[in-house]
Amino acid sequence: MNIIVTGGAGFIGSNFIFHMLKEHPDYRIVCLDKLTYAGNLSTLQPVMDNPNFRFVKLDICDREGVYKLFEEEHPDMVVNFAAESHVDRSIENPEIFLNTNIIGTATLMDACRKYGIKRYHQVSTDEVYGDLPLDRPDLFFTEETPIHTSSPYSSSKAGADLLVLAYHRTYGLPVTISRCSNNYGPYHFPEKLIPLMIINCLHDKPLPVYGEGLNVRDWLYVEDHCRAIDLIIHNGRVGEVYNVGGHNEMKNIDIVKLICKALDKPESLITHVTDRKGHDMRYAIDPTKIHNELGWLPETKFADGIKKTIQWYLDNESWWQPIISGEYQNYYEEMYGNR
Ligand code: NAD
Ligand code: DAU
Numbered sequence: 001m002n003i004i005v006t007g008g009a010g011f012i013g014s015n016f017i018f019h020m021l022k023e024h025p026d027y028r029i030v031c032l033d034k035l036t037y038a039g040n041l042s043t044l045q046p047v048m049d050n051p052n053f054r055f056v057k058l059d060i061c062d063r064e065g066v067y068k069l070f071e072e073e074h075p076d077m078v079v080n081f082a083a084e085s086h087v088d089r090s091i092e093n094p095e096i097f098l099n100t101n102i103i104g105t106a107t108l109m110d111a112c113r114k115y116g117i118k119r120y121h122q123v124s125t126d127e128v129y130g131d132l133p134l135d136r137p138d139l140f141f142t143e144e145t146p147i148h149t150s151s152p153y154s155s156s157k158a159g160a161d162l163l164v165l166a167y168h169r170t171y172g173l174p175v176t177i178s179r180c181s182n183n184y185g186p187y188h189f190p191e192k193l194i195p196l197m198i199i200n201c202l203h204d205k206p207l208p209v210y211g212e213g214l215n216v217r218d219w220l221y222v223e224d225h226c227r228a229i230d231l232i233i234h235n236g237r238v239g240e241v242y243n244v245g246g247h248n249e250m251k252n253i254d255i256v257k258l259i260c261k262a263l264d265k266p267e268s269l270i271t272h273v274t275d276r277k278g279h280d281m282r283y284a285i286d287p288t289k290i291h292n293e294l295g296w297l298p299e300t301k302f303a304d305g306i307k308k309t310i311q312w313y314l315d316n317e318s319w320w321q322p323i324i325s326g327e328y329q330n331y332y333e334e335m336y337g338n339r
Contacts, residue, residue, distance in 0.1 A: 002028045003233075004075040006060055006108065007082030009039035011188045012123070012222055016081065019226040021047055028052045030073050032066075034059040034100075037327060038085065042319065043187050060104035063111075070115040077119040077233055080108055086191055087127075087153045088335060091277050094152035101156035102163065109167045109175075121233050122164045122177045126218070126245065127154035129179075131280035134216065140286035141179075143241045150278045165239070174238045178229055181245035181285045184305065185222035186312040190320055190328065191335075193217075194306075197256050198313045199320060201263045208336050211275035213253030216282040220246045221300035221308075231294040245285025246298035262310050273339040 003020065007013040008031030020029055033039045035057055047053045054073075058065045060082045082104060084090065084097045105122065112120045129141040130148035147162070149155040167173040188195045197207050228244040236242055253270075260267050290296045300308075313320065324332075 001026075001077065002030065002073055002075045003077045003079060004030045004032055004069070004073065006032045006078065006080045007039070009033040009035055009041055009044055010081060010085070011038075012183055012225060013081035014043045014187050015185065015222045016079065016226045016229060017044065017047060017053070019223065019230065021050060021053060023230065025052070028054070030054045030056060030069070030075065032056050032058050032060065032069060033082065036084070038189050040187075040319075040323070060108055061099055063107050066107055066111045067114065070111045074115070075117065077121065078108055078112060078117060079121045079123065079229065079233060080105060081123045083123075083157070084153070087151045088191070088276060090151050090153035090156070094156075097152050097156040098159075101153075102159045105160040106163055109164065109173060112173060113167070113171055118174060119233050119238070120164070120173055120175045121229065122160060122175065123229065124161050124177050124179045125154065125157050126179050126181045126243070126283045126285050127151070127280065128158040128161055130154075132282040132284055134214065134281050140284045141243060142286045143179075143243055143289055150280050161241075168239045176232050176236045176238065177241045178232055179241060179243050179285075180225050180228070181218035181220050181283055183222045183225050184219055185309050186316070187319070188222075188309075190324055191331065193252065194255065194259070194309065195313060195320070197259045198263070198310055199324060201259055201265045201269065202313075204265070204269065206271040207256050207260070207269045208271055208273040208339065209253055209256055210273060210279060212272065213251060213256065215252050215279060216249050216284070217252065218245045218284050219248050219250060219255075219302055220244065220298060221305035224298040224300055227299075228290060228296050231296050232290070235294050237293070242290045242294070243285045243287055244290060244296070245287050247285075247287070248298075248302045249282070249284055250302070258306065259310065262307070273336065
């Protein structure tokens with residue numbers, strides 16, 4: 001089996017590559033990544049010398065380059081993680097989100113049509129369903145929940161999902177889609193809530209909580225997401241969407257307080273800042289379908305996963321220090337300077 005994994009130098013894609021090379025040592029994995037600000041080649045260092053692994057620096061919107069790679073590799077499957085992934089950045093500059101997340105997805109699928117493929121898998125997000133009210137804890141996103149997006153990011157992901165389903169219906173492309181809740185774990189880029197709060201705590205810097213911090217996210221350890229995708233690409237039904245989530249809803253403020261406690265830092269570091277525009281209140285996944293059809297269940301409890309994650313950031317300063325001392329400083333100043 002030869003699998004092209006796009007966006008494999010990012011957070012979830014890299015964890016997926018490690019998972020696949022470990023669980024399927026006879027598979028060839030080709031990582032295609034543009035290496036944007038969020039892509040980090042040092043993350044993939046542990047597998048660079050693996051003869052079953054190849055890294056190719058390429059933009060998924062580069063049609064000629066993508067076709068050439070398909071001619072060289074004859075992939076059996078494509079798993080598309082490549083995306084602009086940060087909601088706050090999409091609010092500042094939507095265009096790149098439309099290009100990468102929509103045009104890039106179409107370009108990859110055109111290559112799959114041209115050269116043939118056993119499976120195209122689109123890594124999507126629960127954000128395509130919009131949000132749920134805080135006062136209705138009985139409501140969850142199922143695969144039948146209508147698409148109802150809030151941000152340029154989630155709209156671009158929803159646009160991609162619609163295209164994927166259209167390529168299945170129109171051209172018979174063998175596709176699957178997974179829509180997962182918030183991931184956390186090693187190699188999470190420090191612009192996102194959990195790593196940002198850990199790293200700021202370690203520097204005794206203010207912890208910028210948007211609004212009251214009452215927004216709820218449904219956190220899943222990244223390895224559980226990787227196992228879900230592994231199951232879907234092998235056993236999932238073509239043309240189907242699978243929700244992935246672990247029934248682990250938490251308020252942002254509680255996550256930040258938990259990180260303060262774990263690192264023995266005072267809660268007085270918490271600073272409430274201007275809320276995100278269009279901020280989704282609550283995400284909550286109903287994972288019944290993937291459980292019933294594929295036997296998937298999350299394995300890592302949040303209490304263990306967050307401990308492992310905090311320890312990973314303590315042990316791997318050499319990974320995140322170069323990130324936060326580069327362009328990230330300008331981003332941080334622009335995003336949080338006058339908030
Ligand atoms: P990330 O931002 O950490 O990584 C994205 C990767 O894609 C980077 O390596 C980047 O260099 C690469 N990339 C960006 N544009 C590209 C392009 N035009 N061509 C090739 N490569 C490009 O993202 P992540 O958090 O790992 O998310 C991966 C995927 O999972 C995304 O599609 C995202 O929408 C989805 N997702 C993320 C979460 C989450 O909690 N992080 C949850 C559900 C779904
Ligand atoms: O639900 C899946 C989605 O989860 C993925 O599709 C996205 O790619 C991923 O980035 C993530 O989106 P969120 O917007 O939920 O994640 P983020 O880490 O940016 O924010 C989590 C919550 O924390 C959100 O309610 C906003 C809040 N927040 C975030 C940051 C960065 C803060 O209060 N302060 C912050 O500084």
